[in-house]
Amino acid sequence: MSACVPTRAADPNRTERTHRPHSPPPGGPRRFRIAGADVSASIAVFLIALPLSLGIALATGAPLQAGLVAAAVGGLVAGRLGGSPLQVSGPAAGLTVVTADLIQRYGWRTTCAITVLAGLAQLGLGCLRVARGALAVSPAIVHGMLAGIGVTIAVAQLHIVLGGTPQSSVPDNLRALPAQLADMRPAAVSVSALTLALLLLWPRLPGRAGRLLRKIPAALVAVTGASAAAALAGLRLPKVDLPSWSNHALGGLPEGPVLGLVAAVLTTTLVCSVQSLLGAVAVDKLVAGRPDLPARVRRSDLDRELLGQGAANIVSGSLGGLPIAGVAVRTSANVHAGAVSRNSTMLHGVLVVIAALLMVPILELIPLASLAALVMAVGIQMVSLHHIRTVTRHREVWVYAVTTLGVVSLGVLEGVALGIAMAVGVALHRLARTRITHEETEGVHHVHVRGQLTFLAVPRLSRALHLVPHGADTVVELDGSFMDHAAYETLQDWQKTHTAQGGTVEITGRDPGTRIHEPQAFTGCRCRPWTPWRNHQCDRPQPAPPSRKDPGGTDRAEPDPTGAGGARGHELARGISAFQRNTAPLVRSELARLAREGQRPSQLFLTCADSRLVTSMITSSGPGDLFVVRNVGNLVPRPGEESGDDSVAAAIEYAVDVLRVRSITVCGHSGCGAMQALLNSEPGGARTPLKRWLRHGLPSLERMADDSRPWGRLAGRAPEDVVEQLSLTNVVQQLEHLRAHDSVARALDEGTLELHGMYFHVGEAESYLLTERDDGVVFDHVREADLTV
Numbered sequence: 001m002s003a004c005v006p007t008r009a010a011d012p013n014r015t016e017r018t019h020r021p022h023s024p025p026p027g028g029p030r031r032f033r034i035a036g037a038d039v040s041a042s043i044a045v046f047l048i049a050l051p052l053s054l055g056i057a058l059a060t061g062a063p064l065q066a067g068l069v070a071a072a073v074g075g076l077v078a079g080r081l082g083g084s085p086l087q088v089s090g091p092a093a094g095l096t097v098v099t100a101d102l103i104q105r106y107g108w109r110t111t112c113a114i115t116v117l118a119g120l121a122q123l124g125l126g127c128l129r130v131a132r133g134a135l136a137v138s139p140a141i142v143h144g145m146l147a148g149i150g151v152t153i154a155v156a157q158l159h160i161v162l163g164g165t166p167q168s169s170v171p172d173n174l175r176a177l178p179a180q181l182a183d184m185r186p187a188a189v190s191v192s193a194l195t196l197a198l199l200l201l202w203p204r205l206p207g208r209a210g211r212l213l214r215k216i217p218a219a220l221v222a223v224t225g226a227s228a229a230a231a232l233a234g235l236r237l238p239k240v241d242l243p244s245w246s247n248h249a250l251g252g253l254p255e256g257p258v259l260g261l262v263a264a265v266l267t268t269t270l271v272c273s274v275q276s277l278l279g280a281v282a283v284d285k286l287v288a289g290r291p292d293l294p295a296r297v298r299r300s301d302l303d304r305e306l307l308g309q310g311a312a313n314i315v316s317g318s319l320g321g322l323p324i325a326g327v328a329v330r331t332s333a334n335v336h337a338g339a340v341s342r343n344s345t346m347l348h349g350v351l352v353v354i355a356a357l358l359m360v361p362i363l364e365l366i367p368l369a370s371l372a373a374l375v376m377a378v379g380i381q382m383v384s385l386h387h388i389r390t391v392t393r394h395r396e397v398w399v400y401a402v403t404t405l406g407v408v409s410l411g412v413l414e415g416v417a418l419g420i421a422m423a424v425g426v427a428l429h430r431l432a433r434t435r436i437t438h439e440e441t442e443g444v445h446h447v448h449v450r451g452q453l454t455f456l457a458v459p460r461l462s463r464a465l466h467l468v469p470h471g472a473d474t475v476v477e478l479d480g481s482f483m484d485h486a487a488y489e490t491l492q493d494w495q496k497t498h499t500a501q502g503g504t505v506e507i508t509g510r511d512p513g514t515r516i517h518e519p520q521a522f523t524g525c526r527c528r529p530w531t532p533w534r535n536h537q538c539d540r541p542q543p544a545p546p547s548r549k550d551p552g553g554t555d556r557a558e559p560d561p562t563g564a565g566g567a568r569g570h571e572l573a574r575g576i577s578a579f580q581r582n583t584a585p586l587v588r589s590e591l592a593r594l595a596r597e598g599q600r601p602s603q604l605f606l607t608c609a610d611s612r613l614v615t616s617m618i619t620s621s622g623p624g625d626l627f628v629v630r631n632v633g634n635l636v637p638r639p640g641e642e643s644g645d646d647s648v649a650a651a652i653e654y655a656v657d658v659l660r661v662r663s664i665t666v667c668g669h670s671g672c673g674a675m676q677a678l679l680n681s682e683p684g685g686a687r688t689p690l691k692r693w694l695r696h697g698l699p700s701l702e703r704m705a706d707d708s709r710p711w712g713r714l715a716g717r718a719p720e721d722v723v724e725q726l727s728l729t730n731v732v733q734q735l736e737h738l739r740a741h742d743s744v745a746r747a748l749d750e751g752t753l754e755l756h757g758m759y760f761h762v763g764e765a766e767s768y769l770l771t772e773r774d775d776g777v778v779f780d781h782v783r784e785a786d787l788t789v
Helices: 036-060 064-081 093-106 108-127 139-161 170-182 186-204 207-213 218-233 258-288 302-318 328-336 343-358 368-381 385-393 397-409 412-432 455-466 485-500 567-597 615-619 647-658 673-680 689-705 722-739 742-750
Strands: 435-441 444-450 473-479 504-509 547-549 555-557 603-608 626-631 663-669 754-761 766-773 776-781
Touching: 036 064, 036 093, 036 139, 036 218, 036 328, 036 343, 036 368, 064 302, 064 343, 093 108, 093 139, 093 258, 093 368, 108 258, 108 302, 139 170, 139 186, 139 258, 139 368, 139 385, 139 397, 139 412, 170 397, 186 218, 186 368, 218 368, 258 302, 258 328, 258 412, 328 343, 385 397, 397 412, 412 455, 435 455, 444 455, 455 485, 485 504, 504 567, 603 615, 603 647, 615 626, 626 647, 647 663, 647 742, 663 722, 673 689, 673 722, 689 722, 722 742, 722 754, 722 766
Parallel strands: 444 473, 473 504, 603 626, 603 663, 663 754
Antiparallel strands: 435 444, 547 555, 754 766, 766 776
């Protein structure tokens, strides 16, 4: 057999070193090293994983040691073999309902065997390289499944919080809840309430001390605080009971009906795999948000991740542990704590093993009511309002609701099956539901198609088109994103026939990718909608302005009586017409909503008046997203100065105090004429409006001339010239001016506002965000990061 090994292209300028057979590599043996960042991250993850693992084991009804086994195996096995280096695996809240149902039906040893079989199934799926296919499941189904599991967890743990025992299903728990409320245990309720209060309040501690204390995980603080309070108050409550490891139950052979076991294995495999793969995709987004990581951490290999999760489940089930999947809470903590490799995940597993062996007396001081409150909070958080808003915006709320209700009332596998059926039904409904109307307005016939235009709608389309008389002016409005071949040919054939009979046809909207009809002026034009204004590349004849002879016989241009600017006036009219024809039908409903609800932008964007800066294009924003202020040089006059123009200060006050924007961005750009004028300005001379305005940029000149302050760098390189240096310095200086405004300072103190600096290089079409580091001010490439000044 031959192995595939990477080859390196020969370099003629490099001398290859040769070694004798069996000689050691140069430099001696490589030593294993663990980065300090991985050590600190592993401790943070361990402090979160320890109480959660015990709480999830309690919620499933499994032996409490099973949670510790799964946490250790998830860190060591999945962390070493998985394809997502920074993802942390272990017992997940999303598996709680599945595992609890299996334990109740088949017992603990058979549940361990099902975990092993699910791991084998994951290995098979990983070998078949189908991991990407799992991501084809609608997000509405995944979020609905997690929400249903969260509701089930929260309702069940509520009984333990009240001092009772949960039932086997959500309906049974709801029916038993009134009796449980009447017979609640004050001691258990008080400990649970303290746990929930600490969970809620700890991340919101204010001030500098709060920032330091918030580094301690809230889950650890909540459980520790509740346990300490219960011990000091002398409350007699059921506590964690960890029997001797010599009595720990390992996995056994599966016992039960074959079909039931197959369904159990499929359910466990599905939930473990989907949750882990979605977590791996989320890790890539988190890594992209840290500029120091993408070069050091590879993107997740989903097939390898599935193999690693399968191996971990086999080991965990064999050792008597819970099923394992990627855990979002621990993974997010791992990335944000600064982990740089898979060593942090593995080291957290080692710490769990040490705790399980040496910290048993401490763990047995934890009241079960505190763990139940912790897990109940996790369950409530799984019902995400953000996800509900997202699926509502994409018109998939019915898929989400059906999946959630199915999981709550029937079970995970049944709920997911109902969600898939609902998703298919919604897709077919959207594909088949097409409204086609015909109306005549002022002699023009309008055929409006709402929805996807497929072969199913061709008969109705033909009927509507044949209502148009021969030779009539017609507008066909396509309000949909898809048109199949049958509908395309029907529409094209009718267009040719109608045009040949003397009629006109204008088709607006979108087709599968090629416009059916373009106005004659745009024939052969590949330019984008903004290009007619400047340096247009199409061979379009430009109309010459009319001329007349002056008394001396010389031709001179005739003034444009309309004020439209001749050819440029035609460009303006053409642009407006193109908007009304192509864009307005697509944005009309959104603009109507904004007109009803009013503007609620998320940020104030303060930038230069330069015509090359198209704010909506460089920020991928739309109507209602940005509150934009533009002026020469993106300047922010300091408050209290007699500038003769309060427009910028008024806009800042309105944006912060009235619109409640969450961030303000000051954006400079390359080749800024205002910065060039500022450099060329000389004292004295006429005080023109431009000079009076540019004096607000003089602090930027002074800042750049101050040798004690390091110059800003652009993605690690020095500025190209003094104009670019002043543009970068000006962004930093105007942010300082912003902080001096009362409304901004007040919002910053309250933690409701963030300030950002941005630089746009026009020639490179590249955006940079400002970060302040120990070695100076740096404008970095944008990687979906939260780069706050």
